[in-house]
Amino acid sequence: MNAEPAETAVRARNLHFSYDDVPVLHGVDIDLGWGTLTAIAGPNGAGKSTLVEILAGVRTPGAGSVERAGQVALVVQRPAAPDALPLTVRDVVTMGTWNARAPRATRPTRAQRRLQVQDALERVQLADLAARPFSALSGGQRQRALLAQGIARQARIFLLDEPAAGLDADSRERTREMLAAEAARGAAVACVTHDEESIAGAGVVVRLERGARVL
C-alpha cells in the first residue's frame, strides 16, 4: 500500500548548471518515484554528482526547478566531517534524530530515539559496529552509516553518490540490497553508480552523457 501523498517524490525540470563559466548540465529533466530505485549512470564527468547535489538541494541550479515531496537524505562516501571528531557510528546515526525544528510536543522521546537508532543500525547491518569510531569505518560502511542516519531521520528520499572505485563486491551487494529494501518500503531511492549489477537491478535507469540525458 502506498500511503504517500504524491506519486512523484522528486520532480526536476530543465536543470542547467555551470562551474564558473563551464556548463555541465544542459536542460536535464528527471522524476524520482516513491517505491522506486533509480540508477543514475553515465561516464566520468557526465554531471551525475552535480545532478544529485542539485536534487538534494545542496547546489542551486543556474536555471530550472526542483520539487521535493519529502525529506531528503544525501549519502556520500567521504563526508566532510573531520576524522578527528570522536564520533561513534551510533553518534552519527543518532544525529539523524535531532530535529530542532519540530515542536517540542512532537519530538521523539529519548527512548523512542534510541529505538529509531537501533532499528536504523540493524537495517544497514551495522549494529555490531555501533561503538566503533565513525572515522575507522571503510568507505562502504560509512555510506551505510549515513544511510542509517537518513533512516533514523525518517527521510523518505535517499540520494546516493557512489564513486566508481572503492567498494568490494560484497560491500556493493550489501548496499544494493539495502537500497532495494528501502525502495520496497516505499522510499524514493536514486543512486549514482558505475556498477553493472546495480544498473541491472534498478527499477529505472537514467543515463547522462556530457550533461544531457540520453536515457
Ligand SMILES: Nc1ncnc2c1ncn2[C@@H]1O[C@H](COP(=O)(O)OP(=O)(O)OP(=O)(O)O)[C@@H](O)[C@H]1O
Ligand atoms: N567543483 C568543481 N569545479 C569545477 N568543475 C567541476 C567541479 N566539480 C565537477 N566539475 C566538473 O563538472 C563536470 C561534471 O562533474 P560531475 O562530478 O558532476 O560528474 P560525474 O558524472 O559525477 O563524474 P564521475 O563519474 O567522475 O564522478 C566534470 O567535467 C567536472 O570536471
